[in-house]
Amino acid sequence: MNTPTRPPSPSEFQPGTVTLVGAGPGDPDLLTIKAVKAIGAATVLLVDDLVGEDVLAHASARARIVHVGKRGGCKSTPQAFIEKLMVMAAREGEVVVRLKGGDPFIFGRGGEEVEHLQAEGVRVQVVNGITSGLAAVTSLGVPLTHREHAHGVVFVTGHAKPGCEGTDWQALAATARDAKLTLVIYMGVSGVQRIQRELLTGLPAATPVAVVQRASLPEQRHAVTTLGELGATVAREGLASPSVIVVGDVISGVAAAVSHTTAQARAA
Template sequence: MKHDLSNSSARGHVTLVGAGPGDPELLTIKALKAIQQATVVLVDDLVNEAIVAFAQPTARIVYVGKRGGCKSTPQSFIEKLMVTAALEGENVVRLKGGDPFIFGRGGEEMEALHAAGVRVDVINGITAGIAAVSSLGVPLTHREHAHGVVFVTGHAKPGSAGTDWRALAATAQQARLTLVIYMGVSGAATIQNELLYGLPSDTPVAIIQNASLPTQRQAVCTLAELESTIAREQLASPSVIVVGDVLQGLLAAGVDARELPLKHRAA
């Protein structure tokens, strides 16, 4: 059931809002309205400040950054902040980069809020994997090249086995899938070596950093060149790695992706 975000009640509620990949113009109208109506906004590290600026002047802005390799706010503390504020009657927006339910820990947060009896809504955002490949003028699926797409994380939860890259590569080859890898730069060497067990060494790859922003950088190479290309071009997080035959046109043309027109950059 949909809730009217403008209604107030004795108990507050939380809205998990996807801020999109970075470009403020890619924010949905529904997300914009939720931000403007919030009394408390909990902001992720990668959210563009131009999006945070849409909040009303009286709103309390709390930065709860979570980023691989950097000092992060504990997830349990973020969940406690949301629950406490909502139970105090606040209209809370949890503002997350991309989409809350694609590697955004939105599922964990929804479970915590439900357990505390807090009403929660979700507003989707454009995930970085879609914005990244679109900026190169390339689709994620194509009847001639890719029958599906897999979104996968390159950063395993501590203590877990992580992605079985060999099995994924075999499936991608057999089913003709595009792989979109989030948080994979630091583990690029392992990802490359494992994927090569199931995918040809000349499989096209694109690495896109800061998708949709004026600072976006990218490179196109083969799977065998993934690690060396990242090092040579000094690409870093946040980056998306795209693997698959949908990139064949760029690779075959010898295009330097750094010179491609970017369709979703902010003005």
């Protein structure tokens, strides 16, 4: 795989190029300055479902906006078709921005898209965004790492590629226990019962867990519970995609503030 030799400057949003832009977790105030510049420079934007309209307010009035749905559990635009659209638009001389929720390189298929565009001879660059796993715990007032509670963090997907076995949750649980790691699980709500069952082979049932739905948005909801009660909590509180599950002792800072599991709407 070929990689860019240096980060491009904002002046390099040129015709015939593609920029993969991380739109962050949803709150438009969390966009980077460079992301805003890229969005404003685009003549064609290919936009994921999880990108809000407030983010698109930064687009030029002359830009063509194409919604290419990408959401777990819902009908999605085929990845091959999205890649074809990017190549076609770039070859037509457009300034193309592929606008993704979170960060393009954290479960956003950014790596696949960079490889495809480079293979087609299209110049591509990436603008990072704040990933929802970070925004989720920040909204609760706790860190992902802490010298006393967590020496590292693992970002992992709960949604396996068709035909693949997916994450070895039992091995991951043992590693998280021994190395004191925080687990941040994306796209894990639909498989939460299996994830819970297999994590319990290596982690105590009392391990604190938080589930955060629609992190950073006004309609954010969250529940604080334990690993032993995770599946029951998700079902009882009606938490659904898009949600992030955070497992580890860093959540104890939130758990200590509540005497029972809660799920609440974030104030508008």
